Amino acid sequence: MQELLGRIAALDPQASLSLRVIACFDELIVGNVNTRGLLGAAASLAGCDAGFCQELPPRALRVTAKGALVADGPPCPTSAVTSEGITVWLDRTGPAHANDAIILERLALAVRVRHGRGRRDLESRRELGLLVDGTVPVEERSLAAARLNLVSGARYRIVAAPLFAVWESHPTGAEDVVATPFGPVHALVVPHDHEPVAATPSGTGLAARVENLHRSFSTAVVALRLCEPPRIPSVQADRYGGLVGLLADAPTDTDLPDVDSLDQVMTHVWGPTTLDALVRAGSVRQASRLAGVHHSTLQARLDAVTELMGFDPFDGIGRTRLGIAYLIWRLRNSRVLDLPAPTYSDSKTR
Amino acid sequence: MPTVARPEFDPELKAGLAVVGGVFPPTVTVDLIAFMRKSYASPPIEETLRGRAIERRDETIRGHRGDAVGVSVLRPVGVTEPRPGVVFVHSGGLMFGDRFSGADLVLNWVDKFGAVLVTVEYRLAPEFPDPYPREDCYAALEWVAASAERLGIRRDRMMVAGASSGGGLAAGMALAARDRGGPRLCGQVLDYPMLDDRGITPSTNQFDGVGVWDRVSNETGWTALLGDARGGPDVSEYAAPARATDLRGLPPAFIDVGAAEIFRDEAMAYADRLWTAGGNAELHVWAGGFHAFDIFAPHTMVGQGMIRTRDAWVEKILAD
Numbered sequence: 001m002q003e004l005l006g007r008i009a010a011l012d013p014q015a016s017l018s019l020r021v022i023a024c025f026d027e028l029i030v031g032n033v034n035t036r037g038l039l040g041a042a043a044s045l046a047g048c049d050a051g052f053c054q055e056l057p058p059r060a061l062r063v064t065a066k067g068a069l070v071a072d073g074p075p076c077p078t079s080a081v082t083s084e085g086i087t088v089w090l091d092r093t094g095p096a097h098a099n100d101a102i103i104l105e106r107l108a109l110a111v112r113v114r115h116g117r118g119r120r121d122l123e124s125r126r127e128l129g130l131l132v133d134g135t136v137p138v139e140e141r142s143l144a145a146a147r148l149n150l151v152s153g154a155r156y157r158i159v160a161a162p163l164f165a166v167w168e169s170h171p172t173g174a175e176d177v178v179a180t181p182f183g184p185v186h187a188l189v190v191p192h193d194h195e196p197v198a199a200t201p202s203g204t205g206l207a208a209r210v211e212n213l214h215r216s217f218s219t220a221v222v223a224l225r226l227c228e229p230p231r232i233p234s235v236q237a238d239r240y241g242g243l244v245g246l247l248a249d250a251p252t253d254t255d256l257p258d259v260d261s262l263d264q265v266m267t268h269v270w271g272p273t274t275l276d277a278l279v280r281a282g283s284v285r286q287a288s289r290l291a292g293v294h295h296s297t298l299q300a301r302l303d304a305v306t307e308l309m310g311f312d313p314f315d316g317i318g319r320t321r322l323g324i325a326y327l328i329w330r331l332r333n334s335r336v337l338d339l340p341a342p343t344y345s346d347s348k349t350r
Numbered sequence: 351m352p353t354v355a356r357p358e359f360d361p362e363l364k365a366g367l368a369v370v371g372g373v374f375p376p377t378v379t380v381d382l383i384a385f386m387r388k389s390y391a392s393p394p395i396e397e398t399l400r401g402r403a404i405e406r407r408d409e410t411i412r413g414h415r416g417d418a419v420g421v422s423v424l425r426p427v428g429v430t431e432p433r434p435g436v437v438f439v440h441s442g443g444l445m446f447g448d449r450f451s452g453a454d455l456v457l458n459w460v461d462k463f464g465a466v467l468v469t470v471e472y473r474l475a476p477e478f479p480d481p482y483p484r485e486d487c488y489a490a491l492e493w494v495a496a497s498a499e500r501l502g503i504r505r506d507r508m509m510v511a512g513a514s515s516g517g518g519l520a521a522g523m524a525l526a527a528r529d530r531g532g533p534r535l536c537g538q539v540l541d542y543p544m545l546d547d548r549g550i551t552p553s554t555n556q557f558d559g560v561g562v563w564d565r566v567s568n569e570t571g572w573t574a575l576l577g578d579a580r581g582g583p584d585v586s587e588y589a590a591p592a593r594a595t596d597l598r599g600l601p602p603a604f605i606d607v608g609a610a611e612i613f614r615d616e617a618m619a620y621a622d623r624l625w626t627a628g629g630n631a632e633l634h635v636w637a638g639g640f641h642a643f644d645i646f647a648p649h650t651m652v653g654q655g656m657i658r659t660r661d662a663w664v665e666k667i668l669a670d
Contacts (some may be wrong), residue, residue: 004373008369020372024365033362040651163371338377
């Protein structure tokens, strides 16, 4: 995987490789992978052998970057990390590589957890993960916030981005990888009045005090999933006001007839652009301007939408129904966490 | 969230996806072909060969329509007597990759089992649609047989092998060699082969947007190769071997595939049909495996298992 990391760096010099290393070990810990597997991953990420030894009972293991077991040897004195009787190291010849420190740190943690020493580490997850998890008691979240040097009473926002996002500028602030049902998300804390973060794609959550930052996170994830680069590179949750909170709370698999109907509208090639125009416009004429078509064309499409949806999108509550169905449809069909959003040439020319 | 039931990825492989996703997105669309050609380009072959007793010679052969096509001949250093030969077809969804993509996984066959490996720079879709890729490969097979003395290859022990799109092309070569009275083959290694342009199996629809190479990617690849003919009645079985109606008289097949990838069902069906036709086939389905996991995560336990099992079969067929 070292070679793959190198390719990622070559394709996008701004890519955060350490976050990928963290996400990789997060999965290994969750998956309860054994010591050999952990060493194999570390060795593969580093491109050199990785080793482990413990004092009691005496045991040692060394694995190559290709995952093969090799004769164990003494710990590499320059890189060995020892904690709770367990030592891990990378057999790096020459100077340490950029990712060695984070690989070793994560390897040491993962091995301790696998050996039952680090149960506490597993239970008390990393601070930012605690902070944005609303099921964690508020006292614990406040303590986590304090350890992250966040000020009680001050307001912050969470920025959510995929691991492969391109950051034009990277604000300093607490950040980590947080697992979500949609995949690992890179979360970053910024002050509430921070200028919009130029990362593609990214979503910025609603402002909140530390005890409510889980709301900022969930709305940031909704905002992120509403991105459609390159057309919509980033989304501020503020733009959707209270609606974004409702979207964050809506279970993803709820039966929603309006959204199912919208599926049929979207099978037409004109579906997405027309819907976008309809929810933004106040009239057929304005919608036709936004969609860039003659108003008689738009009227015909509007008739088709009315037919398929079973209500008039310009009529009273129909506007709200269409708007909400459209947003949920976009969330359900969001691919923003799947793709390396910016293309190679985009990230080079900026 | 999609509610499609699907097998989980193996934990070590799932962890690997945190890195793999940066170079190989799950869903490859036409706009990503240029990106994939950069991200899936093989590392310099000199580095791959470093420390191995393998010598390489590049040659130009006549491919489809007589056009120039590059091949590399990789052989054990200092061996002069005729050796078994392997025609290797690389992966890359028919649209990207080069003749050294995934080559590190087959080099053991050269320096451990003493085979001569010929890897083909077949031309890629969509610029070169069907029949270019498969006929370039078949031309290479005929060239190897015709040049066997000069290349030091035993004509009685020749095998085809390929991964993913290359696996489909290798299966197509075996069919074509049978039908056209071409070289007699002693084996075909089909790693998670891309066999069916129709996308009709349950596994095709189980992995949208996750892992490596989903349904949409597959449609992108087959459309690049076949255009509007994809899924229709006029597709050659040499391009899409799942369409072959007669699987009799084929060389022994080794087929491996992940249980958590779209090609699972078409790989199993091909093995099953080979057996039904009285053929010799060995099938390995690796639990939790995403597509081409041995290429992307060879360090994992399941990756090691796949590579070791495949090499054991190849050794059985090829080694003296």
